Amino acid sequence: xxRIARGAIFxxxxxxxxxxxxxxxxxxxxxEPVPAVAELxxxxxxxxxxxxxxxxxxxxxxxxxxxxxxxxNNNLRGQIPVAQFGVMLPSTTRGEIYxxxxxxxxxxRGERTDVITIWDTKTLTPKDExxxxxxxxxxxxxxxxxxxxxxxxxxxxxFNFTPGxxxxxxxxxxxxxxxxxxxxxxxxxxxxxxxxxxxxxxxGTMTSIALDAAGNAGPAVxxxxxxxIDDDPLFMTPAMVGRTGWFVSFKGHVRAIDFSGAxxxxxxxxxxxxxxxxxxxxxxxxxxxxxADRAGLLYILMNPKSGEGTHKDGGTExxxxxxxxxxxxxxxxxxxxxxxxxxxxxERPLLVASRPDGSLDVYDAASGAFxxxxxxxxxxxxxxxxxx
Amino acid sequence: MSGxxxxxxxxxRNVARATSRRSLLTLIGGALTGAAVIPVLPVSRAQAxxxxxGGDPVAPQSSGNPQDPGxxxxxxxxxxxxxxxxxxxxxxxxxxxxPPGTEMSPITWIGTCQNPADNRAYIIxxxxxxxxxxxxxxxxxxxxxxxxxxxxxxxxxxxWCLGTSSSVYxxxxxxILGVALEQQ
Numbered sequence: 001x002x003r004i005a006r007g008a009i010f011x012x013x014x015x016x017x018x019x020x021x022x023x024x025x026x027x028x029x030x031x032e033p034v035p036a037v038a039e040l041x042x043x044x045x046x047x048x049x050x051x052x053x054x055x056x057x058x059x060x061x062x063x064x065x066x067x068x069x070x071x072x073n074n075n076l077r078g079q080i081p082v083a084q085f086g087v088m089l090p091s092t093t094r095g096e097i098y099x100x101x102x103x104x105x106x107x108x109r110g111e112r113t114d115v116i117t118i119w120d121t122k123t124l125t126p127k128d129e130x131x132x133x134x135x136x137x138x139x140x141x142x143x144x145x146x147x148x149x150x151x152x153x154x155x156x157x158x159f160n161f162t163p164g165x166x167x168x169x170x171x172x173x174x175x176x177x178x179x180x181x182x183x184x185x186x187x188x189x190x191x192x193x194x195x196x197x198x199x200x201x202x203x204g205t206m207t208s209i210a211l212d213a214a215g216n217a218g219p220a221v222x223x224x225x226x227x228x229i230d231d232d233p234l235f236m237t238p239a240m241v242g243r244t245g246w247f248v249s250f251k252g253h254v255r256a257i258d259f260s261g262a263x264x265x266x267x268x269x270x271x272x273x274x275x276x277x278x279x280x281x282x283x284x285x286x287x288x289x290x291x292a293d294r295a296g297l298l299y300i301l302m303n304p305k306s307g308e309g310t311h312k313d314g315g316t317e318x319x320x321x322x323x324x325x326x327x328x329x330x331x332x333x334x335x336x337x338x339x340x341x342x343x344x345x346x347e348r349p350l351l352v353a354s355r356p357d358g359s360l361d362v363y364d365a366a367s368g369a370f371x372x373x374x375x376x377x378x379x380x381x382x383x384x385x386x387x388x
Numbered sequence: 389m390s391g392x393x394x395x396x397x398x399x400x401r402n403v404a405r406a407t408s409r410r411s412l413l414t415l416i417g418g419a420l421t422g423a424a425v426i427p428v429l430p431v432s433r434a435q436a437x438x439x440x441x442g443g444d445p446v447a448p449q450s451s452g453n454p455q456d457p458g459x460x461x462x463x464x465x466x467x468x469x470x471x472x473x474x475x476x477x478x479x480x481x482x483x484x485x486x487p488p489g490t491e492m493s494p495i496t497w498i499g500t501c502q503n504p505a506d507n508r509a510y511i512i513x514x515x516x517x518x519x520x521x522x523x524x525x526x527x528x529x530x531x532x533x534x535x536x537x538x539x540x541x542x543x544x545x546x547x548w549c550l551g552t553s554s555s556v557y558x559x560x561x562x563x564i565l566g567v568a569l570e571q572q
Contacts (some may be wrong), residue, residue: 056522056527057522057524058521058522058524059521059522059556059557060521060556061521084555084556085547102555104554104556107521108519108520108521108554108556109519109553109554109556110554112554112555138546139546139547139549139555140537140543140545140546140547141545143537143545161540161546162550163495163540163546163550165540186538187537187538187540188537188538200538201538202538202539202540202541227538229535229536229538229539230535233535233536233538233539234536234538235536236536236537236538308532308533309530309531309532309533309534310531311531311534312529312531312534313531
């Protein structure tokens with residue numbers, strides 16, 4: 001059949017099809033303008049969570065998904081790139097998202113450029129960038145404390161690893177580098193006091209450095225040894241409740257560090273209550289294994305099949321712990337083996353558990369009831385950050 | 389672990405022969421800070437299943453040498469006792485060589501693995517291959533004695549494509565450096 005004839009028959013069918021329903025709908029659908037691009041609110045609702053994708057199968061193409069875990073549908077609201085072992089950090093006050101990332105001019109080769117890319121929360125477009133000198137930004141599986149804010153969110157702190165350790169202090173308003181602080185033997189940055197940071201050190205201590213008004217390092221204050229790295233080390237990512245960081249150790253000790261003063265203060269630790277059913281025992285397991293809600297309850301991802309070497313195996317339950325009474329409030333049985341957990345900062349919080357396949361399971365944190373699954377959000381959901 | 393110190397000098401000499409001054413300096417820098425660690429690796433065994441651990445297996449490969457037995461595409465191949473990352477054997481390389489066009493990192497983690505055929509303990513160097521994007525095949529993730537980032541020399545989450553012209557991670561090798569004499 002000639003092509004024109006076929007087209008005519010198709011058109012006729014279309015006309016008759018539309019004619020049959022037209023009586024029900026006297027007005028056609030309105031014309032839609034193009035181009036059309038969605039926007040987000042400047043300040044995200046507290047049911048939203050940033051889910052960072054390491055994308056281990058294509059590391060130069062990492063990203064983060066912005067997900068409304070409280071909605072019945074339209075859950076994935078947008079994405080931003082987070083390249084090459086990058087780390088993303090939403091500001092709570094500036095309407096911006098900061099991404100520490102690394103590029104090569106020819107994707108996998110050529111000139112290396114490390115930057116903090118500044119994204120607008122409303123348009124999810126890049127507003128600006130600050131180039132980080134030296135090609136030394138630390139590249140490792142995402143840890144939130146490799147990029148943090150201090151000085152009322154006016155400065156960013158970038159952890160570098162070459163394998164020499166250092167911290168770059170960045171003025172976000174002035175878009176400039178303020179200082180580079182050598183940090184031999186210590187890792188990551190935990191904002192401390194009004195203007196400064198603490199790092200955890202390989203000898204089991206922590207070192208706090210206050211910054212002067214120009215961003216230069218003042219004297220370092222080193223704590224006593226509290227982190228038993230050989231036998232029972234702390235996971236590196238704490239749950240923050242105000243300025244108190246709640247860390248959990250491989251063997252299930254919960255430790256509070258007060259970061260409110262100029263030097264961080266160890267507030268001591270307690271053991272998670274022993275529970276039956278372990279084969280041989282329950283321990284924290286996964287990547288981001290501890291989170292906190294607004295009320296200060298802690299959620300800890302637990303693995304019943306634990307021993308040496310299982311600390312990244314993920315978990316099957318979330319244990320809800322009240323650190324004030326040092327008691328186990330509730331055990332939430334997860335529907336699926338999970339990698340990381342994060343509690344939203346809602347009045348009635350949701351608990352998000354990320355699965356190895358990149359899907360999210362959402363639970364009512366107060367009751368433990370399963371709420372929904374949001375499938376295929378990212379590839380490798382290592383870290384999650386609830387909107388605040 | 390005393391064996392590690394004993395062998396670090398030999399590794400340094402080997403690398404010095406094979407790499408540029410810049411790479412050597414980086415290696416020395418790494419040695420001074422106590423850093424010589426496992427290559428990159430993410431999380432969880434469940435995670436590994438989404439990266440080539442599930443579904444149909446990669447077709448087996450062997451050395452053809454009965455003294456070097458086992459399937460070089462599997463995590464349980466004897467040399468991989470402390471490996472972390474995509475196996476170069478599945479990516480165009482071999483247990484002892486990087487895929488074509490990549491660059492072998494001079495900074496490595498060294499482990500001691502028992503060869504089941506000759507019952508000798510061998511020093512294995514886990515050099516990363518760098519400069520092309522993630523291979524994506526045959527991910528192995530072993531975390532025994534892994535410690536968090538606070539102790540980099542014992543942490544396998546770090547990208548050890550350091551001292552190479554590109555820090556983009558492709559896969560990991562398991563090179564025989566010699567027999568672990570101190571165990572005999």
